[in-house]
Amino acid sequence: MFLICFPHLRMSYRWPFGDLKAKELPTRIFSAYQMSFNFLRCMVDEYIRANSSDILLYYSVIIVEILIGLAILGRLVFAPIAVYLFLAYKFLSARASIDNVEKFLRNQQTLMPTRYSYTDIVAITSHFKEKIGQGGFGSVFKGKLFGDHLVAIKMLGNSKYNGEEFINEVSTIGRIHHINVVQLVGFSSEGSNRALVYEYMPNGSLDKYIFSPSRTRHRPFNFTWDKLNDIALGVARGIDYLHRGSNFCTNSGCDMQILHFDIKPQNILLDRNFTPKISDFGFAKLYPKEYGLVSRSAAGGTIGYIAPELISRNFGVISDKSDVYSFGMLLLEMAGGRRNVDQRVENSSQIYYPSWIYDQLTPGKELEINNSIEIGDAERKLCIVGLWCIQMKSSSRPSMSKVIEMLEGDVNSLQMPPRPCFSSSQPISVRQSCMDSSLTELSIISEHDELL
Helix, strand or coil: CHHHHCHHHCCCCCCCCCCCCHHHHHHHHHHHHHHHHHHHHHHHHHHHHHCCCCHHHHHHHHHHHHHHHHHHHHHHHHHHHHHHHHHHHHHHHHHHHHHHHHHHHHHCCCCCCEEECHHHHHHHCCCCCCEEEEECCEEEEEEEECCCEEEEEEEECCCCCHHHHHHHHHHHHHHCCCCCECCEEEEEEECCEEEEEEECCCCCECHHHHCCCCCCCCCCCCCCHHHHHHHHHHHHHHHHHHHHCHHHCCCCCCCEEEECCCCCHHHEEECCCCCEEECCCCCCEEEEHHHCCCCHHHCCCCCCCCCHHHCCHHHCCCCCHHHHHHHHHHHHHHHHCCCCECCCCCCHHHCEHHHHHHHHHCCCCCCCCCCCCCCCHHHHHHHHHHHHHCCCCHHHCCCHHHHHHHHHCCHHHCCCCCCCCCCCCCCHHHHHHHHHHHHHHHHHHHHHHHHC
């Protein structure tokens, strides 16, 4: 039957792609397609003539021809076009990110710290010899400038936040000079290679001290309670400086503020004298004070420290009070020497530390622990101020200037705040429902940020 359909192939057969030249490819493809379906249709016609008329079979062949033709067309035409469009989109997106950064740097060049070339960064870090940290936006390396001045260099990874985070840090921390805010010494931006050069903090971050297994309840690791209070006061002064804003504005009449949005122990660095310095301004935003309202999509944060209003507007508007909430969670972890949520504790009532410590500080409350555990004045002060800061409604929280006043004052002058949402005096079902709902929503926000 093959020879009936193609009698000219009785003597020889020649594959249509033999001796293929580039300019002949479309013709050869069409030739192969036409030959294959002529053969298929001929076979069906012979079958129908030999048996009986079968219109359904005939039209089925036509449909198969169309489908296979579309498949060939999609593979040879549409697929390459889609690939080329995707590559063009990626190139243009990367180019736009680089152009945005360069445009920003040109506009701000009179305010910027020193700009280094990428080869300078390689030399300063001795070819990235000593890695001292890893963050969500890249790796941190130890370096040395001329004159043996030590620096920490954060190399930004190739992520979607690369350009945005770079602009955030340079535009905010680049103009700040405060004893409790880490100083940006310089930066580098060459194409997709971007780096931020900070002053080096030899004692690392606060979390390795307050969460140290060597710490006891009565004596913080490496710190006295007075020193811990001084560290808390220094962080509060740094945040207040960011919120007040007028000190780092260069224009007369400027009324801007910086919202950090990621206050946590890992972002509090300690210099050689254990003076605290706020770092990592990747989520930070520069906003006019009179706005009083920040877009929810513009804010970020870390689970465990993120303010409730970043989840739902029912808790209030996003503002500088969002940093106050994060600072309150930080204070409670400093006081307790543990993370605020810890499933490893022996007593289930102590899993959520803010709830547990509130009950310990409430007069007349029947405690679940023996009387041998005492809460000193310094710890009591940190806890009470922290509980004021983590009020669920943003309007109920104090300003950072008020927080400083409370930390500088006498503990006996402090009043207990209203009971937090997660209080052990509430029914277990209500307390658990409240906590589960909030943690679920926070997890959704965290997963969404990671996908972006």
